[in-house]
Amino acid sequence: MSAERPRRGAGAVLRRIPPVLAMVLGLIGLWYLAVIPMNVQEVLTRAERAGVEVSPPSAVERRDMGNWALVVRNPGTLGESWSLDRPRLPAPHQVLTELYESTVDEELNGRRGIVRSGSLSNRGLVYHAMVTLNATFVGFLIGTGLGILLAVGIVHSRVMDMSVMPWAIVSQTIPIVALAPMIIVVLYSIGIQGLLPKAVISAYLSFFPVVVGMVKGLRAPGPMQMDLMRTYSAPKGTVFWKLRLPSSVPYLFASLKIAIAASLVGAIVGELPVQQGGLGARMLAGSYYGQTAQIWAALLMAAALAAVLVWAIGRIEARTLRRMGMAQ
Amino acid sequence: MTDTATAEVPGQARDAGAPVIEASHLDLTFQTADGPVHALRDVSLGIPKGAFVSFIGPSGCGKTTFLRCIAALEHPTGGSLTVNGMTPDEARKARAYGYVFQAAGLYPWRTIGRNVALPLEIMGYGKAEQKERIARVLELVELSGFENKYPWQLSGGMQQRASIARALAFDADILLMDEPFGALDEIVRDRLNEELMRLWARTEKTIAFVTHSIPEAVYLSTHIVVMSPRPGRITDVIESPLPKERPLDIRDTPEFIEIAHRVREGLRAGYQE
Structure with a gap:
């Protein structure tokens, strides 16, 4: 069976490539198209400065016109759309160039890069990604631990069952961007700063899916399973360790996939007000200085991180379930 | 025996x-x-x-x-x-007593042998005695040799036999x-x-x-x-x-x-x- 698995896996991956590729190419095409109207104002201003005739010639009139109308009236002067220095929407290749320059190029050739200085450049995306990843992991661990503890309490205590869930739900209805600065200020005032406040925000987002999934998982054993335990006169602790906990494992992993992505979002949001490194700080800096390519590069980095993290949880899930005998 | x-x-x-x-x-x-x-x-x-x-x-x-x-x-x-x-x-x-339900209700994360051992573990039998009893009751329900299989590898009838073995394991009358x-x-x-x-x-x-x-x-x-x-x-x-x-x-x-x-x-x- 194990000899067959990689072959089957490779086949499945190969079959998936054409549709995924088509989707990606379609999105990139749309992106290139969207760049034209998004950047048309700036392109026409620059063309006018360069002495080219644009329609309408008045900058004020252009400002009040729709972007598509400007595109239609100036079809010949749009060549610069994909190569502006400070585009409103950078073209994909500009984002990729920025991504390359702030990762590989910065580390290999930069004065502060890992090759010349021996440590990751604090101007590079890799460094900022690591900062975010640290907060993500700590937040994920706190959130998962808290979520599991709450779920155990909810399942075993009627009082907690009635009282905790409504608060957990309310906690998730408050916009995290509103709450994050407050958490940071409050923690700072009691002397906690650096990684931990970000991790707390991260945990705030990630505990919720774990609570919901674990409560469902711990309650997964049916009445028959519970009756069987009763016929053995099994104490509550035994029922928990031997029945409830193993039953909850598939539910836990489904929750962990959501929780790790939420942790990443929490860490990034926690970095916005602090500006001490991290992808969130990078995004905000990009928006301060009109470096949209930098924002998009940081976004792509965050998306790639999220994909890798969710994939990693998926691998651990598959391994665990196979080892438990619950998957083939 | x-x-x-x-x-x-x-x-x-x-x-x-x-x-x-x-x-x-x-x-x-x-x-x-x-x-x-x-x-x-x-x-x-x-x-x-x-x-x-x-x-x-x-x-x-x-x-x-x-x-x-x-x-x-x-x-x-x-x-x-x-x-x-x-x-x-x-x-x-x-x-x-041992109780057998309509569904086998075996734990999917335990092998047949470990499923039979479940009541023995809860009742505090030693490892050696568990082993001896598992072998004995699996033989009784004609499932010898399936000890290390997982429930999904067995047919419905075999699963039910395993659940009978589980009920027999601790010698209830x-x-x-x-x-x-x-x-x-x-x-x-x-x-x-x-x-x-x-x-x-x-x-x-x-x-x-x-x-x-x-x-x-x-x-x-x-x-x-x-x-x-x-x-x-x-x-x-x-x-x-x-x-x-x-x-x-x-x-x-x-x-x-x-x-x-x-x-x-x-x-x-x-x-x-």
């Missing part, structure tokens, strides 16, 4: 001594939103040691409820019920079976019935068996308890004259057909009232 269970039940144990399970004027009323439901009314029955008693009747007649009362999973609202001379709760703590073969097809069911007969002969356990199949009840039992619903009560108790040794084709003999007929009449009478 001589096991400890048989050692405690010397020889032909079907003597006229005190019944292992004795119910007298048992009542159980559930309070529901639509008013009280009389699941059991005035049920009196003695189950002698070593007997194979089947409970048969339409759904709602209280046959499963009665079994659950014996197992202390339900608590009667009136009358008295003793198991091995104790209350059902005490009997459960004294490991008096009484086996309570709640429609254990109800979800299986006819052919598998015949085979398991035959095996259950052999198992019963070897271990001489007292078995209480809930079913809704007349042939199954007649084939397996020394006593057939016919029940009827609303309120759940016993309408007839038939002592089977069939010999203890029962090949499957005994079901074509006139004696067998006669008992089956009487069971059917009993069931019909319950409906007409």
